[in-house]
Amino acid sequence: MGSHCESSVKIPPIKFTKLFINGNFVDSISGKTFDTIDPRTGEVITKVSLGDKEDVDLAVNAARHAFDYGPWPRMSGSERGRMMMKLADLIEENVEEIAALDAVNGGKLFTLCKAIDIPGAARTLRYYAGAADKIHGTVLKMSKGLQGYTLREPIGVVGSIIPWNFPTTMFFMKAAPALAAGCTLVVKPAEQTPLSALYYAHLAKLAGIPDGVLNVVNGFGETAGAAISAHMDIDKVTFTGSTEVGRKIMAAAAASNLKPVSLELGGKSPLLIFDDADIDQAADIAFRGMFYNKGEICVASSRVYVQEGIYEKLVKKLVEKAKATVVGDPFDPQVNQGPQTDKKQFEKILSYIEHGKREGATLLTGGKHVGQKGYYIEPTIFTDVNEDMIITKEEIFGPVMSLMKFKTMEEAIKRANNTTYGLASGIITKNLNVANTVSRSIRAGVVWINCYTAFDVDCPYGGYKMSGFGRDFGLDALNQYLQIKSVVTPIHDSPW
């Protein structure tokens, strides 16, 4: 395990720390702020305005007004698309600064934020910008002397409640299709990572997106988040986060105005590696699948099933990779794994590791925190585990892999499906028939064959079972921000 390196990149001054409502940065009504923390040290980066229910009300009023009377839903799709393209350009122009915000706020590797997350946001905006002028209904040749057509209209004011593991990706995964559809939004970033969201609000204004269309309210889940899910004037909520909070959001939506919700909740995703796999490639895929973004990724391949013929060799390779991982400052280009996002997650992960040891699993490598300060944890691999153990059942959301051995494809499918979750899965094999059979048998929203975490904006992604419902990315996501209106008219004396 590598050392805890020191930072070499200068953190830019933090420019935006207030709430963004109706096109302006404003203090919260209470005037209260909260500390946003640097997970490298546990120290305060800056204070950010603390939004509560009253601030959510203001933001919803602005979004409502912008939707009911403003130009955004009424302008042509190509005009909306043009502003979204402009926003994408502005993001790219500021990539260094935004990447530094996500790295210092979320403990994410600076180089990856710069190369993947932030350019990915621009790409997501452009994808949906291109779709904005292609939203149309169908003409219905009806029976009984009727003729009809459908309109696909924006659903209205969208509440977006997002987590901290991919602050940028999550922001645009929800906002880009909603904006393209003509919706207006109130976004609540996670309390751990508000900084890049505020930067995006600033850029949206520069791009010409009208006031009130995109509002950002920082705050905690039980207050600002709960106010969004229970709001009578929000027409849809999109959420990514824990299963527990997903339940609360759905209940609040049902108890208020029955707004539709889409939920992307956690996972405990299986990766099945068959005997015919190339061992080096399989080890790369499995390791990256689990330890990417320090295991704080909802699709993490946290249950790795290896066929018995290659099990010993693969275990050895994975342990070597874990030991070679440099854990340290996410700004250092030599570092492979930064700190966990916050103290709560850090403690939760360490307690799962202790639990695993108590349950009788064998700790092959890792298991300890790294350094004297900050939230660093060694890449950790357990073996001698089974599906009844807590560490194999529950989402740990940190750098902890469970490795298991299987004999037959049928056994692997059964064990892979032995989970309440169904977000993602993977298969590594050269046998096309095995790949096809397994991909049809696994109950999960994504199946990656001979790859893992292979995301792209044009590929829809979301959960089966308790991993939630609804899809982010792809044109399917756009549909979640649209509703269909049927228009019907009699047609008289037509011979057809």
Ligand code: TXE
């Ligand atoms: O999630 P929360 P937490 C999982 C992961 C992690 C666990 C807990 O296993 O260890 O959840 O993380 C807002 N009404 N995932 O506690 O609380 C909150 O402010 C409305 C998986 O951080 O679900 C934040 O903006 N909103 C996951 C967002 O919900 C509420 C990503 C997510 O926080 C709320 C993150 C409430 N009552 C965690 N309470 C994934 N699927 O990628 C909280 N929030």
